[in-house]
Amino acid sequence: MPPFTQSSRGLGYADASSEVSTTTIFGRVMFLVGVAIGFLALGTVIGKDLSQGTALLCSFGGLGMLLVASFGGERFRVGTFAIGWLYALALLIGLGLGPAIAYFTANQPAVLTQAAGGTALTVVGMGALGFTLSKDLARWMRPLSILVLIAVGVSIVMLVVGAGGSPILSLVIYAVSALLILVNFNYLRKRASENDVVWLATGIFVSIVNIFLSLLNLFSSR
Template structure:
């Protein structure tokens, strides 16, 4: 899943790091809530059937389209439109993930628990690392995002044309998760070093997408154990 990237602007007054962190993580938490809600309905609540493979993929593609649109349309990066993109993409990603989670919870529920727990640990470590590093890591943002986009493109190519299983598929998944973890380090570093309130939403979006990527990667790894 692609992540947005942009260097912060100097158009807004810079608030304290604590205030920026609280705002950012609140948005991330709400986005995760939308994903959980989407996965609940996408997985078929009660006696309902889960979304079909095609419908789930359509939801995921819709989320990607929203994120790409926010990357190229400045009006979608701040204010209510940006929050709409974040929460809309989160809901669509949840709907797309719902059938997969439904299957894992029926067949291998411990994989979901392990993936969620390990994701939390990775994010806490990445966030702490980014906050503690004194060097400004903003220049890393673009190359990391490009590397992630390449890995995601390869993953989709494998999905469409075959060859996504085995060691190759695992390596691509690990690459996506690894790039996402490093991206979270950079996002927290930027949040501490130079971000303003104008940057909170797109940084929250990047952190959320990183969390999603890491969780899906770990779910794949633990599911194949």
């Protein structure tokens, strides 16, 4: 089963899922995304004084949890456990990013603001486009999801070790993540059921992190 690409039909969900409106599903997905971002932010505050080695371990731990969520089956896609798993991996990724975010806060606060603003604009724009498009883009979910999984690892490692990375690589990561946002919102409008809420929220959250880190690298290298 590809990462973030297939709904899971669990006991007690199948009958209810068909009765839930797109608006309700959208609200639930974005609520989970918002809370996950809150855990990410909390992690950056708690982890601001971590050593580089510890931060890397946290980042790899979060990435490992993301891989488990992608390939671990229904338990990691539907229900309370899956939601808790999303929040835990968001917290771990935040802990890993803590020292880097603390550095930018102290030395380049404008870059943080620009990256956050650019991320918000990208998500709103691509999300709106995904909702508007009449064409079903579900077939693009699998290849883009795999690329984003790779990209999130590259982005986190580059930022934590202070490598910066190639602006071209950052642009590629940004573009792929933005496209996945578009596809996720398109899927949400056309196909999503109640059982898709958690994995859609996870995919959108990961894309947001990638977009933010890519813009952070691009703006800081100017």
